[in-house]
Amino acid sequence: MTELPLTPIPRSTITDQIVERITAFILDERLRPGDKLPSERELMVRLGVGRSSLREAIKTLSAIGIVVVQIGDGMYVGSGQSAILTKPLSWGLLIGEHTVREVVEARFLVETELCALAAERATDEDLAGISARLDAMRAGRDDAEAFTQADQDFHLAIAAAARNGVLYHVLDMLRHIVRVWMFKTFIDDPVRHTGIIDHERIEAALQAHDPDEARAAMGDHLSTAGNKLLNLLAELAATEAAEAALAAAVLGEMEKEPPALTEVSVP
Numbered sequence: 370m371t372e373l374p375l376t377p378i379p380r381s382t383i384t385d386q387i388v389e390r391i392t393a394f395i396l397d398e399r400l401r402p403g404d405k406l407p408s409e410r411e412l413m414v415r416l417g418v419g420r421s422s423l424r425e426a427i428k429t430l431s432a433i434g435i436v437v438v439q440i441g442d443g444m445y446v447g448s449g450q451s452a453i454l455t456k457p458l459s460w461g462l463l464i465g466e467h468t469v470r471e472v473v474e475a476r477f478l479v480e481t482e483l484c485a486l487a488a489e490r491a492t493d494e495d496l497a498g499i500s501a502r503l504d505a506m507r508a509g510r511d512d513a514e515a516f517t518q519a520d521q522d523f524h525l526a527i528a529a530a531a532r533n534g535v536l537y538h539v540l541d542m543l544r545h546i547v548r549v550w551m552f553k554t555f556i557d558d559p560v561r562h563t564g565i566i567d568h569e570r571i572e573a574a575l576q577a578h579d580p581d582e583a584r585a586a587m588g589d590h591l592s593t594a595g596n597k598l599l600n601l602l603a604e605l606a607a608t609e610a611a612e613a614a615l616a617a618a619v620l621g622e623m624e625k626e627p628p629a630l631t632e633v634s635v636p
């Protein structure tokens with residue numbers, strides 16, 4: 370008889386899910402910074418979670434500026450968008466590693482085909498525009514922000530040259546997330562250097578109107594960049610989990626809170 374792999378569900382899984390649900394709620398309800406959120410009790414009931422898991426999630430959300438807690442008054446929506454950009458370290462925690470994998474995969478599938486189509490359809494004008502973006506990347510190699518912008522423009526210029534409005538909009542939809550992705554992986558200089566080499570290969574394939582090479586060059590570029598991002602997130606998640614555990618231990622020591630009676634049986 371084989372033993373079922375019954376291992377405990379890590380508490381962080383529940384916390385991550387609460388973080389995702391509350392973030393989705395804010396987005397779905399189109400809440401604005403300063404809008405009041407449901408009370409702790411109501412959130413516990415609606416999410417079906419215990420107080421300690423909820424509080425852990427709220428700590429994460431307030432650390433990254435999505436939620437602002439006013440002691441004795443309640444919880445409000447923070448200015449999350451800019452917080453995601455100014456605190457990119459927390460980005461992985463916010464949208465979750467699972468979602469990041471899906472974004473990496475979606476971008477790979479869409480952009481390799483867009484690049485192949487662009488190799489077939491790009492006009493001389495399109496190609497000049499793409500080369501100009503590459504020049505901007507070279508000029509901005511000492512500045513992660515400028516480099517990120519030029520990289521994003523380069524990819525969008527290729528997508529536009531593919532002349533498929535539907536696929537272009539799929540890529541455009543991923544743009545906000547992809548931008549943070551680019552910025553995170555470009556902080557260190559060596560990545561920017563290999564980034565330029567990758568883009569030169571893509572540009573050469575487009576200039577040669579070679580769809581197979583264009584697809585392969587874009588695929589290699591996105592695999593390298595995607596793996597870098599996922600490795601980075603895994604490292605950050607480990608660091609942040611350790612920091613969160615330490616912070617929780619310190620806070621628990623300070624608050625000496627009695628166990629909540631309303632705690633439900635989620636692990």
Ligand SMILES: [Zn+2]
Pocket residue numbers: 520524564568590
């Ligand atoms: Zn790129």
